[in-house]
Amino acid sequence: MTRAVVTGANRGIGLALADHLRHAGHAVTGTARDGSADAVLDVTDPRSVAGFAAGLGGCAVDLLVCNAGIYADKRQGLDDGYPAPMWAEGFAVNVTGVFLTIQALLPNLRKAAAVGGGARIAVISSQMASQATAPGGSYIYRASKAAVLNLGRNLAADLAPEGIAVGIYHPGWVRTDMGGGGADIDADEAAAGLAARFAALTVETTGCFETWDGRAHPL
Secondary structure, three states, X not given: OOEEEEOOOOOHHHHHHHHHHHHOOOXXXXXXXXXXXXXXXXXXXXXXXXXXXXXXXOOOOOEEEEOOOOOOXXXXXXXXXXXXXXXXXXXXXXXXXXXXXXXXXXXXXXHHHHHHHOEEEEEEOOHHHOOOOOOOOXXXXXXXXXXXXXXXXXXXXXXXXHOEEEEEEEOOOEOOOXXXXXXXXXXXXXXXXXXXXXXXXXXXXXXXXXXXXXXXXXX
């Protein structure tokens, strides 16, 4: 049995991922900032992140899934939308929060890597991070997801020598509160595909940017 931590696990893809990993036999700690998951974690609050890490009691974490994210700028207008506080919040959750969580849990990931099985970090980004496909709009979300893609690829380079692999993933267009009812797939299908990607991740493939169904995504 391996131990996994999934952030933003109170609904949508995060909840489906936590459930899928549990059913596969993993010990899972799901987090949410409002306390509606296994543990409270506000990824934007350094004290909350430190407290969550301390609460793990030094146990090994084999898989960290950085899923918590927001899409606050949907339907914002270019002429009068995208206020500065919205930019700050988007990057605080989608980028800084990912970094703070990974940084705080590095001792736990290193402990898992030290026993020989390696450790994995899965960063949930989006196809909207891609510079190759840039149709405009959603500037905050697109920019933050591009930033976290860059973050993940650089962490992959730094952590590979320690046996910690980092993968970055587009979860698909998923029928959730964020994705909307007209999306392509449901959360359970996305979770099953993502879990397969996490299982296949190694230091040899670290830094990959892949879709939920295993295709390489253009950067």
